[in-house]
Amino acid sequence: MKYNIYDVAKKAGVSIVTVSKVINNSQTVREGNRQKVLQAMKELNYNPSAAARSLASGRTGVIGLLIDNLTDSFLSSALGAINEYLEDNGYFLALSLINESKINNDNIPFLFQQDRVDGLLIVSPVCEDTYILDLKGKKIPFVLMDNQKFHPSVPSVIVNNYKGGYDATRHLLELGHKKILHISGPGLYMSSNDREAGYRAAMTEAGCAPYVINSSSFSIESGYKIVKQLISENKLSGFTSIFAADDYIALGVIDAFKNSSIKVPGDISVIGYDDQELASSFHPGLTTIRQPADEMGRIGAEMLLKIIKGEVKRYNTIKLDPDIVIRESTAAPKQ
Amino acid sequence: MKYNIYDVAKKAGVSIVTVSKVINNSQTVREGNRQKVLQAMKELNYNPSAAARSLASGRTGVIGLLIDNLTDSFLSSALGAINEYLEDNGYFLALSLINESKINNDNIPFLFQQDRVDGLLIVSPVCEDTYILDLKGKKIPFVLMDNQKFHPSVPSVIVNNYKGGYDATRHLLELGHKKILHISGPGLYMSSNDREAGYRAAMTEAGCAPYVINSSSFSIESGYKIVKQLISENKLSGFTSIFAADDYIALGVIDAFKNSSIKVPGDISVIGYDDQELASSFHPGLTTIRQPADEMGRIGAEMLLKIIKGEVKRYNTIKLDPDIVIRESTAAPKQ
DNA sequence: CTGAAAGCGCTTACAG
DNA sequence: CTGAAAGCGCTTACAG
Numbered sequence: 001m002k003y004n005i006y007d008v009a010k011k012a013g014v015s016i017v018t019v020s021k022v023i024n025n026s027q028t029v030r031e032g033n034r035q036k037v038l039q040a041m042k043e044l045n046y047n048p049s050a051a052a053r054s055l056a057s058g059r060t061g062v063i064g065l066l067i068d069n070l071t072d073s074f075l076s077s078a079l080g081a082i083n084e085y086l087e088d089n090g091y092f093l094a095l096s097l098i099n100e101s102k103i104n105n106d107n108i109p110f111l112f113q114q115d116r117v118d119g120l121l122i123v124s125p126v127c128e129d130t131y132i133l134d135l136k137g138k139k140i141p142f143v144l145m146d147n148q149k150f151h152p153s154v155p156s157v158i159v160n161n162y163k164g165g166y167d168a169t170r171h172l173l174e175l176g177h178k179k180i181l182h183i184s185g186p187g188l189y190m191s192s193n194d195r196e197a198g199y200r201a202a203m204t205e206a207g208c209a210p211y212v213i214n215s216s217s218f219s220i221e222s223g224y225k226i227v228k229q230l231i232s233e234n235k236l237s238g239f240t241s242i243f244a245a246d247d248y249i250a251l252g253v254i255d256a257f258k259n260s261s262i263k264v265p266g267d268i269s270v271i272g273y274d275d276q277e278l279a280s281s282f283h284p285g286l287t288t289i290r291q292p293a294d295e296m297g298r299i300g301a302e303m304l305l306k307i308i309k310g311e312v313k314r315y316n317t318i319k320l321d322p323d324i325v326i327r328e329s330t331a332a333p334k335q
Numbered sequence: 336m337k338y339n340i341y342d343v344a345k346k347a348g349v350s351i352v353t354v355s356k357v358i359n360n361s362q363t364v365r366e367g368n369r370q371k372v373l374q375a376m377k378e379l380n381y382n383p384s385a386a387a388r389s390l391a392s393g394r395t396g397v398i399g400l401l402i403d404n405l406t407d408s409f410l411s412s413a414l415g416a417i418n419e420y421l422e423d424n425g426y427f428l429a430l431s432l433i434n435e436s437k438i439n440n441d442n443i444p445f446l447f448q449q450d451r452v453d454g455l456l457i458v459s460p461v462c463e464d465t466y467i468l469d470l471k472g473k474k475i476p477f478v479l480m481d482n483q484k485f486h487p488s489v490p491s492v493i494v495n496n497y498k499g500g501y502d503a504t505r506h507l508l509e510l511g512h513k514k515i516l517h518i519s520g521p522g523l524y525m526s527s528n529d530r531e532a533g534y535r536a537a538m539t540e541a542g543c544a545p546y547v548i549n550s551s552s553f554s555i556e557s558g559y560k561i562v563k564q565l566i567s568e569n570k571l572s573g574f575t576s577i578f579a580a581d582d583y584i585a586l587g588v589i590d591a592f593k594n595s596s597i598k599v600p601g602d603i604s605v606i607g608y609d610d611q612e613l614a615s616s617f618h619p620g621l622t623t624i625r626q627p628a629d630e631m632g633r634i635g636a637e638m639l640l641k642i643i644k645g646e647v648k649r650y651n652t653i654k655l656d657p658d659i660v661i662r663e664s665t666a667a668p669k670q
Numbered sequence: 671c672t673g674a675a676a677g678c679g680c681t682t683a684c685a686g
Numbered sequence: 687c688t689g690a691a692a693g694c695g696c697t698t699a700c701a702g
Contacts, residue, residue: 004679015689028687049450051395052679054386055694062429083432092451095430096399115425220616248616255617258593278613279685281555281583282590284427310574339695350673355697363671387695422674 003044006273012040023048028235042156054115063304064094064117066139067124074293075276076125078145081297082121089305091118113140119304121145126188141307148190155307155315157300164289164322165198168243168271171287173206175271175332177241181228182212183253187243195273211239215249223252231260240267240333247276247288254282265331275325285327292320338379349377355509358383361429378482398639399429400616402459408612409628410458413480416632417456424640426453454639456480461523480635481650483525490650492635496526499624499657500533503578503606506659508541510667512576512604517547518588519562519581530580530608546574547607550584558587566595575603575668582607582614582623589664600666610660620662627655 009016020031022037029037032073040046054060063086086093092118110235118163120135122128128147135142144156182199196212203210213224215222215229221326223244224302230236244250250272254264264284266272272279275290292316300320306312344351349368357372365373375381389395398421402410421428429452430466455470455477457463463482467489470477479491507515509652517534520527531547538545548565550557558579565571579585582666585607589599599605607614610625640645 001683006679010416014554018687021688024681030687033676033687047450049390051386051389051450052694054679055384055390056679056681056698058681058694060386065430080432081432084646093430095400095418095428098417098693115382116674224618251615259618260597278555283594321515341695351696352673352698353671356672359697365671368671384695387678388697390680391680391695391697393697 002221003046005046005048006042008037008046011044012036016236060116060118061091062094062117063091063301064096064120066096066120066122068098068126069095073275074291075146077293078123078297078300081294082301085298085301093304101161109146112268119143119308120148120245121300121304141304143300143304143307145296150190150317152317153315155303155312155317157296157303157320159291159296160192160319160321161194162198162201164241164273164291165195166202167198167322167324168195168273169199169202170287171326172241172269172271172330175201175207175241175269175330178206178208179239179241180208181236181239181242182210183223183242183244183249184212184214185218185249186216187214192245193257193324199243212233215245218246219250220248220252220255223249224256225252227256228260231256231262232272236268239268241330243271245273247272247274247279247286249284250288250329251278251282254284254286264329269330269333279325280327284329287327287330288325290323292322296320336439338381340381340383340493342379343372343375343381346379347371349560355620366389366422395451395453396426397429398426398636399431399455401431401433401455403433403461409609409626410481412628413458413632413635416629417636420633420636426640430648453455454478454643456635456639457482459500478635478639478642480631485525485652487569487652488650490638490652492631492638492653492655494526494626494631495654495656496529497533497536499608499626500530500535500578501537502528502657502659503608503624504534504537505574506661507604507665508537509666510576512668513541513543514574515543515546516574516577517545518550518558518572518579518584519547520550520553520575520584523548527580534578536638550580553581553583555583555587555590557590559591560587562588562591566591566597571603575642576665577603577605579605579607582609582611582621585621585623586613586617589619589621602669604665604668606665613662615662619664622662622665623660625658625660627657631655 005016006309009019009175014037018029019034019037022034030245050061059186063246065082067079069135083093108194108234117140120140122142122144124146125144126148128149132151144151144154144320146158165279169180180203182196187193192330200210213226215226227236242253250270253270257264262268272288273287275288279286280323303318340351340354344354347354347368349372353364353368354372357369385396400414400416400417419430421573452475455475457477457479459481460479461483463479463484463486467486479486479489481493482491504515514655515538517531519531523526550561550562562571577588579588585605588605590604599604605621607621607623608621614621614623638647638653
C-alpha cells in the first residue's frame with residue numbers, strides 16, 4: 001500500500017529522475033510530463049519519503065526552535081508566526097524546551113546535532129554565549145531572536161527596548177506627569193537596562209528627576225510587593241505615575257493599589273511593557289508597549305531560511321520598533 | 336570532517352554491523368568491542384545520521400505534537416513533561432500549532448504524513464472527530480490528551496472533571512456555605528459539563544439548591560462581565576460563594592469584586608479550576624483545583640511509545656484525579 | 671557474538 | 687528536456 005518513486009515513475013511512464021524533478025519543483029520538466037507525474041502521484045496517494053530525501057540531499061527540512069518558556073504570550077505569538085512562515089515554506093518545526101540553567105558542555109541540547117536540523121532559531125536566550133561558539137563550530141546556521149546581548153557576527157532580530165522605555169515615559173510626560181517612578185526589571189537582562197535608559201533619557205530631556213526602584217523579577221508578585229512596601233513606608237506620596245518594566249510587574253502594582261483602595265488611573269497612572277494577553281483582560285485595561293512579536297517571528301524565520309539557502313552573506317542585526325497601546329490605566333494627573 | 340559508520344568501524348577494528356549494534360544498544364556485543372567502538376565514536380566525534388537510520392529502519396524518532404494554544408500554563412506544563420519524557424527515550428518533538436477551526440479534509444496538518452513521525456500526541460482537541468478517522472486510516476499511532484469526548488477505541492489520558500467539580504463544591508460546603516453559585520464554562524466542552532455535573536451532585540447531596548450561570552468563554556473578561564451584571568441587577572445577594580469553571584473566569588470575578596469594593600473572601604468566597612500560574616500571583620491567592628498536568632504529559636507520552644513499540648494491544652483511557660489547592664480566596668461565610 | 675550482502679527511497683551530477 | 691548510474695549512511699535478516 002505504500003508506494004515509492006519507482007511506482008510513480010512506472011505509472012506515469014517516465015523515469016524516476018523526472019518524478020524527482022516534479023517533487024522538487026524543478027523548472028526543467030515538460031508540462032505534459034509534469035501533469036502525468038502529478039496525476040500518478042495523486043492516484044497512488046504517494047508521499048515522498050522524508051528520510052530518503054534527507055539522506056540523499058543532505059537537507060532535513062526541519063528547523064529547530066530553542067525556547068525555555070512558553071507561558072509568555074509574547075513568545076507564544078512569535079512562535080505562531082514562525083510556525084506559519086516555516087510551514088508555508090515547506091519546513092517543519094522541531095521544538096526543544098530548554099532550561100537554560102541546565103545547559104553546559106556536557107549537556108548540549110538534542111537538536112544541536114548537525115544532521116537533525118537545517119538550522120536553529122534561538123528565542124529569548126539569556127546565556128547565549130554558551131552555545132554560540134558550539135553552533136559556530138558545528139557550522140549549523142542559526143538566528144537569535146529577542147536576545148539580550150549584541151553579537152556583531154551573529155544574525156539576530158531584536159526589539160528596540162530603549163525606544164520602548166523612552167516612548168512609555170514620553171506618554172506619561174505628555175499627559176502632564178512629572179513625578180514618574182520607574183520599576184526596572186532584573187539587571188541581568190539587557191532589555192531591562194535599555195528600557196531604563198530610555199526612561200532616564202526622556203526624564204532628563206523633560207527636566208524631570210528620574211526615580212528608579214529595581215524589581216528582582218518580571219512577575220506580578222514582585223510588583224505587588226514593591227508597591228505594598230512603598231505604601232507602608234509612605235514613600236509613594238508625590239508620585240503620580242509608574243512605568244513598570246513589564247506587564248506582569250504592572251499588573252502586580254495595580255493589584256496592590258486595588259487592595260489599598262488607591263484608584264488607577266484616578267490617583268496614579270500605570271504603564272506596562274509587552275502587551276501580554278493579560279494586559280487587556282483586567283480592569284482598568286493596561287496601557288503598555290507592544291512588541292511586534294509576529295513580525296519578529298516572521299523576520300527571524302525568513303532570515304534563517306535565507307542563510308540556509310546561502311542567499312545572505314553578511315550577517316546583520318535587525319532592530320524592530322515597538323508601539324504604544326493606550327488603554328485605561330493612564331490619564332492626566334490630578335491637579 | 337564528517338565521519339560515517341565505516342570510519343568508526345575501521346577505527347575500532349570491527350564491522351559496521353557491530354558499530355550499528357552499539358549505536359542501537361544491542362545486548363549482543365562483546366564488552367571489549369563495545370568499548371572500542373565507543374572510543375572510536377568519541378574520537379571521531381561521530382553522530383549517526385538520523386536520516387539514514389530512518390530510511391533503513393522505517394522509524395523516524397520523532398513524535399508530533401498537535402496543540403492549538405500555548406498560553407495556557409496547564410498545557411505548557413504538560414508540554415514540559417512530554418518533552419522531557421520523550422528526550423529521555425531518544426525521541427524528539429515536532430510541533431504543529433494548529434488552529435483547529437482551519438482544519439478540514441483539504442488541510443490536514445503537515446505532521447500527518449506517515450513518514451514524518453512515528454506517532455502523534457494530540458493535546459486538548461476540540462473537534463477531534465475530524466482527524467481520528469484520518470489517522471486511523473493512515474495507521475499512525477496516536478494518543479489523545481485532555482480530550483473532550485470519550486472515544487472507546489482510542490487511547491487517551493484525561494482528567495476527572497466531575498470529581499474536580501464535586502471536590503470544589505465540597506470544599507465550599509464544608510466551610511459552611513450553602514448558597515453557592517456556579518459559573519459554568521462553555522457548553523461546547525465536555526469538561527464544562529462534567530465540572531457542572533460534579534457541582535450539582537455535591538449540592539444535591541448536601542440538600543442545597545444549585546444555581547448556575549453560563550459563561551460564554553473561559554476568560555477573565557467573561558467572569559468580570561458576569562459579576563458586574565449580577566451586581567448591577569442586584570442578583571448576587573444571598574450568595575456567599577462562587578465556584579468558577581476555570582481560573583480565568585475566577586480571576587475576572589475577583590477583579591470585578593475588587594472594583595466594587597466587595598471583599599474576597601470576607602464578603603464572598605471564590606474558587607477556580609486549573610491552578611494556572613496566575614492563580615497564585617494575585618492577592619488574595621486563588622483556591623483552585625489543580626490538574627495533574629505533568630503526570631498527564633508523562634503518561635500520555637509513555638502510552639504512545641508503548642503503542643509504537645507494540646507493547647500494548649488494548650487501547651484504554653486513563654483518567655487522572657485532580658487535587659484541590661487551598662489558598663486565600665475561600666473562607667467560612669460571615670454569620 | 672560477528673560480519674557480508676541486500677535494501678531503504680530518494681537526489682545529483684553527467685551524458686545525451 | 688530526459689534518464690542511467692552512483693551514492694547518501696544506515697539496519698536487518700541471515701549464515702557462520
